[in-house]
Amino acid sequence: xxxxxxxxxxxxxxxxxxxxxxxxxxxxxxxxxxxxxxxxxxxxxxxxxxxxxxxxxxxxxxxxxxxxxxxxxxxxxxxxxxxxxxxxxxxxxxxxxxxxxxxxxxxxxxxxxxxxxxxxxxxxxxxxxxxxxxxxxxxxxxxxxxxxxxxxxxxxxxxxxxxxxxxxxxxxxxxxxxxxxxxxxxxxxxxxxxxxxxxxxxxxxxxxxxxxxxxxxxxxxxxxxxxxxxxxxxxxxxxxxxxxxxxxx
Amino acid sequence: xxxxxxxxxxxxxxxxxxxxxxxxxxxxxxxxxxxxxxxxxxxxxxxxxxxxxxxxxxxxxxxxxxxxxxxxxxxxxxxxxxxxxxxxxxxxxxxxxxxxxxxxxxxxxxxxxxxxxxxxxxxxxxxxxxxxxxxxxxxxxxxxxxxxxxxxxxxxxxxxxxxxxxxxxxxxxxxxxxxxxxxxxxxxxxxxxxxxxxxxxxxxxxxxxxxxxxxxxxxxxxxxxxxxxxxxxxxxxxxxxxxxxxxxxxxxxxxxxxxxxxxxxxxxxxxxxxxxxxxxxxxxxxxxxxx
Amino acid sequence: xxxxxxxxxxxxxxxxxxxxxxxxxxxxxxxxxxxxxxxxxxxxxxxxxxxxxxxxxxxxxxxxxxxxxxxxxxxxxxxxxxxxxxxxxxxxxxxxxxxxxxxxxxxxxxxxxxxxxxxxxxxxxxxxxxxxxxxxxxxxxxxxxxxxxxxxxxxxxxxxxxxxxxxxxxxxxxxxxxxxxxxxxxxxxxxxxxxxxxxxxxxxxxxxxxxxxxxxxxxxxxxxxxxxxxxxxxxxxxxxxxxxxxxxxxxxxxxxxxxxxxxxxxxxxxxxxxxxxxxxxxxxxxxxxxxxxxxxxxxxxxxx
Ligand SMILES: Nc1ncnc2c1ncn2[C@@H]1O[C@H](COP(=O)(O)OP(=O)(O)OP(=O)(O)O)[C@@H](O)[C@H]1O
Ligand SMILES: [Mg+2]
Numbered sequence: 001x002x003x004x005x006x007x008x009x010x011x012x013x014x015x016x017x018x019x020x021x022x023x024x025x026x027x028x029x030x031x032x033x034x035x036x037x038x039x040x041x042x043x044x045x046x047x048x049x050x051x052x053x054x055x056x057x058x059x060x061x062x063x064x065x066x067x068x069x070x071x072x073x074x075x076x077x078x079x080x081x082x083x084x085x086x087x088x089x090x091x092x093x094x095x096x097x098x099x100x101x102x103x104x105x106x107x108x109x110x111x112x113x114x115x116x117x118x119x120x121x122x123x124x125x126x127x128x129x130x131x132x133x134x135x136x137x138x139x140x141x142x143x144x145x146x147x148x149x150x151x152x153x154x155x156x157x158x159x160x161x162x163x164x165x166x167x168x169x170x171x172x173x174x175x176x177x178x179x180x181x182x183x184x185x186x187x188x189x190x191x192x193x194x195x196x197x198x199x200x201x202x203x204x205x206x207x208x209x210x211x212x213x214x215x216x217x218x219x220x221x222x223x224x225x226x227x228x229x230x231x232x233x234x235x236x237x238x239x240x241x242x243x244x245x246x247x248x249x
Numbered sequence: 250x251x252x253x254x255x256x257x258x259x260x261x262x263x264x265x266x267x268x269x270x271x272x273x274x275x276x277x278x279x280x281x282x283x284x285x286x287x288x289x290x291x292x293x294x295x296x297x298x299x300x301x302x303x304x305x306x307x308x309x310x311x312x313x314x315x316x317x318x319x320x321x322x323x324x325x326x327x328x329x330x331x332x333x334x335x336x337x338x339x340x341x342x343x344x345x346x347x348x349x350x351x352x353x354x355x356x357x358x359x360x361x362x363x364x365x366x367x368x369x370x371x372x373x374x375x376x377x378x379x380x381x382x383x384x385x386x387x388x389x390x391x392x393x394x395x396x397x398x399x400x401x402x403x404x405x406x407x408x409x410x411x412x413x414x415x416x417x418x419x420x421x422x423x424x425x426x427x428x429x430x431x432x433x434x435x436x437x438x439x440x441x442x443x444x445x446x447x448x449x450x451x452x453x454x455x456x457x458x459x460x461x462x463x464x465x466x467x468x469x470x471x472x473x474x475x476x477x478x479x480x481x482x483x484x485x486x487x488x489x490x491x492x493x494x495x496x497x498x499x500x501x502x503x504x505x506x507x508x509x510x511x512x513x514x515x516x517x518x519x520x521x522x523x524x525x526x527x528x529x530x531x532x533x534x535x536x537x538x539x540x
Numbered sequence: 541x542x543x544x545x546x547x548x549x550x551x552x553x554x555x556x557x558x559x560x561x562x563x564x565x566x567x568x569x570x571x572x573x574x575x576x577x578x579x580x581x582x583x584x585x586x587x588x589x590x591x592x593x594x595x596x597x598x599x600x601x602x603x604x605x606x607x608x609x610x611x612x613x614x615x616x617x618x619x620x621x622x623x624x625x626x627x628x629x630x631x632x633x634x635x636x637x638x639x640x641x642x643x644x645x646x647x648x649x650x651x652x653x654x655x656x657x658x659x660x661x662x663x664x665x666x667x668x669x670x671x672x673x674x675x676x677x678x679x680x681x682x683x684x685x686x687x688x689x690x691x692x693x694x695x696x697x698x699x700x701x702x703x704x705x706x707x708x709x710x711x712x713x714x715x716x717x718x719x720x721x722x723x724x725x726x727x728x729x730x731x732x733x734x735x736x737x738x739x740x741x742x743x744x745x746x747x748x749x750x751x752x753x754x755x756x757x758x759x760x761x762x763x764x765x766x767x768x769x770x771x772x773x774x775x776x777x778x779x780x781x782x783x784x785x786x787x788x789x790x791x792x793x794x795x796x797x798x799x800x801x802x803x804x805x806x807x808x809x810x811x812x813x814x815x816x817x818x819x820x821x822x823x824x825x826x827x828x829x830x831x832x833x834x835x836x837x838x839x840x841x842x843x844x
Binding site for chain 2: 572574619623625626627629630631633634635637638641642644645646647765768771775808809812813815816818819820821822823824826827830
């Protein structure tokens with residue numbers, strides 16, 4: 001079946017879990033269109049990371065379906081999804097510490113080594129800092145630099161979709177700015193992005209749409225700005241109205 | 250002094266054999282986190298496969314080729330029928346380790362059963378050649394160079410090839426390797442094949458030292474562990490250095506100024522191992538670097 | 541024929557005791573001890589040397605054997621305990637080998653152990669002793685059988701009681717989740733050392749009986765294969781169960797001895813086949829039923 005209305009990724013009634021009988025994600029729906037930037041927010045332990053891992057074939061899906069580019073890819077092996085055009089940046093440990101920057105990128109293109117040389121040029125243009133450090137071991141880099149390496153690695157095969165799990169976690173404020181700026185840029189280059197973020201306000205403010213996840217289910221969903229202004233979302237997940245400074249605008 | 254130099258030279262010879270074995274063990278450990286207690290008996294297997302070739306009239310350097318291929322295939326087949334299914338069932342590393350002990354017993358005694366307990370050799374012993382500071386047999390010299398070639402080759406494979414880089418990536422972070430689209434099972438299979446080839450080769454070098462017997466690899470295994478741990482487990486480069494050190498230390502322990510019975514020299518190597526674990530559990534090269 | 545079954549049962553009993561010690565380490569505390577044979581050997585040798593060369597009477601020499609094994613347990617535990625499970629396996633197997641090599645060729649030590657020549661003639665008093673306790677009507681084999689199996693029962697009861705106690709619950713906690721126990725403020729290292737010491741003492745006692753059974757001591761009796769046999773028995777019966785060592789040992793030695801009657805196989809070949817069988821059995825148990833015959837998979841989190 002072909003892809004409809006630019007609907008790249010579509011998950012219906014997804015159930016994902018680790019231990020038998022315990023579904024961490026329990027009936028989630030997610031959609032992602034070409035070129036969109038979509039955020040998933042929710043409290044700690046809501047199952048956000050698990051949802052992404054389920055979509056990406058890293059944790060078995062127990063119920064529901066995942067379609068990508070019109071094809072049923074529920075429980076497809078991860079390398080197949082990478083082949084089809086998904087890149088993924090995990091929440092933690094997202095670089096190979098003993099490999100150099102260049103080798104990290106090379107591993108990102110393991111499935112299609114022919115593109116490596118050309119792709120280096122694009123990547124180094126997008127992340128100039130990496131060009132100067134191409135021979136440096138990733139393990140010796142700062143948190144912000146590592147996050148860039150991780151992003152770059154996931155972009156090596158020119159994916160149509162990028163899954164980002166808390167890309168700003170643990171970074172200094174200036175690095176957070178840098179990462180969000182680069183994410184917006186990558187998105188503007190036509191890569192659809194599905195992003196889990198703790199930094200909910202900023203994430204929603206830059207997103208086309210957002211999902212609020214709680215206890216493994218969709219609690220709210222809608223355009224990013226609408227969620228930002230929804231009093232219930234604000235009260236429950238954005239720490240109340242008072243602290244908010246970036247509503248509509 | 251003269252005696253010490255000779256002992257160091259002997260230590261480098263045995264250390265070279267340990268190093269080749271240790272690198273294979275380290276590769277498997279780095280990629281799979283499995284301490285393979287059957288590793289020693291795969292050394293023996295390689296040595297006996299080559300011995301079979303020699304028995305059929307082949308010169309050793311030709312007999313080595315099918316032996317090395319055989320060693321690689323043996324480890325590759327076991328990956329397919331044993332290790333991969335066990336991993337997929339979620340077996341813990343401890344359970345895999347216990348399986349490898351069972352495998353070691355099986356393999357060793359199959360060799361005993363097939364070849365008998367008699368000690369054999371590839372060729373009659375040769376006299377030592379005086380090299381000025383010390384004397385070595387031609388076989389010793391072949392061992393040192395043969396080991397150096399294998400070690401450099403493995404190093405290049407790890408550094409320069411895509412599959413080598415993937416092995417290091419897997420050793421670093423298996424989940425991320427999978428998430429990057431690396432076909433993890435294929436890389437693991439290659440790791441076993443390379444480790445199997447290296448191990449068979451190491452067994453032949455061990456046999457070149459003079460004696461081919463069914464316990465040869467098992468007897469070497471603890472020294473190989475010592476070399477690997479001394480260098481920092483999981484680090485292939487560390488394993489090379491650690492192995493040479495173990496070889497030299499255990500030979501020097503028999504120096505007449507120390508006067509230790511030769512039977513006890515391996516104990517000295519083992520004591521070094523235990524001391525290192527006590528003082529610096531991560532080994533000499535630490536664990537900063539995978540493979 | 542009866543004598544034959546009795547001798548099999550004696551071996552099974554001795555190994556049941558040995559494995560009760562190992563089971564305390566691995567089954568109840570989660571410690572990967574692959575050097576168990578060293579405790580077996582130190583018990584045997586302490587008794588043997590004290591009896592033959594220092595004329596120490598029976599009971600003190602038994603006691604000394606257990607004390608020596610306890611000490612060795614502590615000495616092994618000190619470096620080993622902080623290590624990761626797989627390192628611990630390497631270190632313990634290594635210590636076992638060092639110990640054997642020292643018994644065999646260590647300077648000074650061999651003056652007492654007589655190196656590869658070994659020791660004999662230490663068991664007279666043990667067998668005489670049965671007259672003193674009114675068991676003179678038993679022949680030596682029956683007497684050993686009785687003593688060994690009484691010990692199996694006593695050790696079993698001791699371990700059962702200990703493991704129900706708060707102390708035992710801490711050990712099991714360490715097996716399940718070491719960090720959680722540490723978080724409760726327990727000194728995990730101390731508990732592990734105690735477990736190691738007690739298990740070693742039990743193994744040392746098994747070693748004494750083993751020495752009485754075979755009648756002579758030689759270093760090369762104490763090869764790592766003894767450890768592996770003990771592991772096979774433990775895995776077979778079910779580690780972390782109280783009856784596992786007993787059931788495992790009886791089954792193991794029944795099969796082991798049954799292979800002696802396979803017709804048409806020479807002595808050496810039969811020996812190799814038995815070793816192959818032990819190895820295959822180890823693999824098979826882990827593959828098919830890692831919890832062993834009596835184990836309960838749900839209860840035990842051994843996948844660490
Ligand atoms: N490998 C695992 N095995 C078993 N349970 C797991 C595993 N990983 C996560 N969980 C459980 O799943 C639940 C959801 O975890 P998940 O990481 O998906 O949450 P999250 O929404 O990403 O939270 P956070 O904001 O902390 O990243 C948690 O209760 C966690 O304990
Ligand atoms: Mg998360």
